Amino acid sequence: MAEFEVTDTDLPSYHDSANNEVTIDKQTLGPATLYIAGRFVHSSDPEAPPLYEFSHSVGFLRDSDRTVKVERVDQIVRDHNGTPRVQTRNRHLFDLRHPTAGEFPTFEYHAESTSRRALCSLGIATFRSKSGLLARVGKTKGKGYRVHRAVRGADRRHEAREVIFTAAPSRDRAVGFEWSDGEGHLLAREVETDELMSLVVTAEMGAPLRDALVAAWVLRVWWELAKGNYQSNRWEHSECWLDPLMSEFSMETAGVTWDVLMADDSTLQQNGYSGRRTEN
Template structure:
């Protein structure tokens, strides 16, 4: 997705439900640890996960993705006060162990928990015009055409920001944000750093020590050969 240099000082909708919120305004979303927040209201989480998908090493093979829901006002001894936010479980983000070795299941996919949500969404690697691999989200056949391209990532690195440029139905944005988080998980888990750390975790210490000893022995042998060829002259 191409970044747009135009500034979008857009408001963030309240994290609640109701007929007036069937369609949500454009906004800028930011990944903040285990939460997704609005850039203009970072203290109020809109979505919550059970671990940070950009952390290493990954905390498991699935992620619970929830929408944070406000239930209005609660009665207290002093009167009324905002009620404590509740989480509504929407999706599981999944990356089964060994999925890259199997052709039966996608390596990264989303499973919906609620029947009204979009169905299973998977990430597939495709070749672009520049012959570089890209990721595309594949939706079930009945949902094709339901999600136009209405968002892009602003910049690279942290914080991760998603700019939503058009109003959209709540369930569509839920799926869009979940897919974005799945893609961030993919990029983190498939990075060179992640692969190196995984190799170190799975390699027995004895093997690493033996590899180090062998490397030192080869280096010492090479230095000895150089010294012999030079006749010991300085």
């Protein structure tokens, strides 16, 4: 993989500098398909650098791991003497944490924000679906996840506040979890194969919300890996997203076949799978 320039994680944004720099912090991001591959999360563009980098390889995360650094790989466009130049910069947004039982944590897994650009700190907890249908279609006892905004209380322990995301098991076998915002608006669907773990983001959102969604997604995956519910090292060599012959895959969702074109995420919107727009 190509080397990318990495500089200080919290340098002033382009809007605060003398250069004419463009960043994604205030942009609205459209639907996209994201893939876990080793220490990175990629988009469906095989020519693009990764979107996120982790300090650990996701497929090797264990119950014994305690902290995983999450960085967003920003592409910065600078106007250098009238010539636009694209550079990359890693921005440290979250530390994913799995405290020991002896620390009596509020959350077994949580994401501690490390930048003012991060949405907030997050804590993840499980819940059980009341419907028996999910178990009948092969889901693990209908277990879902709620991701709360986490704040420090007077004793410095985390307290759970409002729900930011809910990851509920899908009733369709081809979809693992459906991610919704706190108001129940669909944001994304997880699609899992033996070689690939992907998150099909179907809603427009700002960069801070997508950053938080990715952090919550990896927290959920880490939880399942630690419990032994996923085969380890399964996404370490996920190269099918680079293969032009694998440019299309289908999944049956609610009786409808989705054609997710990896080379053209706008196709999701054209076919009515854009979800609802979420404002930050």
